[in-house]
Amino acid sequence: YRESISHFKDVRLLADCPGCDPNISCDPNRMAGVYNLNPPTIVGNGREPVVQIGGFGIRATFDGFAVSNGGGRLGCGLNVGGNALVCNNYVTGNRTVDLGFALGGVCGGGACGAGIAVSGTATLQNNTVIGNAAVGGLGGGIAVLGGTPIITRNEIRGNAAQIAADGFYGYGGGIALAGGAPIVTSNIIAGNRADQGGGGLDVYESLASIAGNT
Numbered sequence: 002y003r004e005s006i007s008h009f010k011d012v013r014l015l016a017d018c019p020g021c022d023p024n025i026s027c028d029p030n031r032m033a034g035v036y037n038l039n040p041p042t043i044v045g046n047g048r049e050p051v052v053q054i055g056g057f058g059i060r061a062t063f064d065g066f067a068v069s070n071g072g073g074r075l076g077c078g079l080n081v082g083g084n085a086l087v088c089n090n091y092v093t094g095n096r097t098v099d100l101g102f103a104l105g106g107v108c109g110g111g112a113c114g115a116g117i118a119v120s121g122t123a124t125l126q127n128n129t130v131i132g133n134a135a136v137g138g139l140g141g142g143i144a145v146l147g148g149t150p151i152i153t154r155n156e157i158r159g160n161a162a163q164i165a166a167d168g169f170y171g172y173g174g175g176i177a178l179a180g181g182a183p184i185v186t187s188n189i190i191a192g193n194r195a196d197q198g199g200g201g202l203d204v205y206e207s208l209a210s211i212a213g214n215t
Contacts, residue, residue: 017041079118176203
């Protein structure tokens with residue numbers, strides 16, 4: 002599907018797949034690219050986030066999709082907030098670009114979260130985040146912008162945070178913890194790179210709890 006999705010309601014979007022229970026969110030059989038080898042694929046236009054999900058007090062669910070070709074400055078694959086539950090997705094081929102003007106917040110003048118940007122009390126679980134790039138920014142795979150999100154049991158590989166033309170940014174190839182007090186546990190973080198620092202994980206102004214990652 003070539004489209005962008007804005008999902009700001011207490012609604013569950015669950016991909017159909019063989020052996021999946023349609024009544025259960027985060028059924029492991031729905032893991033896109035792992036057990037479900039042909040997930041529904043949402044392809045962005047390369048200029049804005051592919052999926053924007055959540056909002057204050059909203060428990061939206063996004064489960065079992067492949068997401069690619071997102072662009073823009075923030076959360077190019079998925080921009081996640083509120084109390085959203087995001088699980089079993091395959092997030093690849095998304096790219097943030099620093100356009101040279103101030104964004105504000107923790108991202109400053111750079112770009113954040115090529116694969117996923119997350120804040121609020123959202124949960125990221127059992128996602129595969131691979132081959133995304135933050136160009137002149139933070140968080141090639143995932144960027145935490147604030148709040149107390151939970152990031153657990155995800156596979157984060159082959160992502161990059163690249164330096165900007167003015168020599169700034171390029172931190173957190175796999176994950177950039179740029180604010181808040183996230184819980185980061187039991188993830189596989191491997192083969193990511195950052196031009197400035199934190200190839201796997203970069204912590205900046207964050208009160209994060211980090212344990213059990215490999």
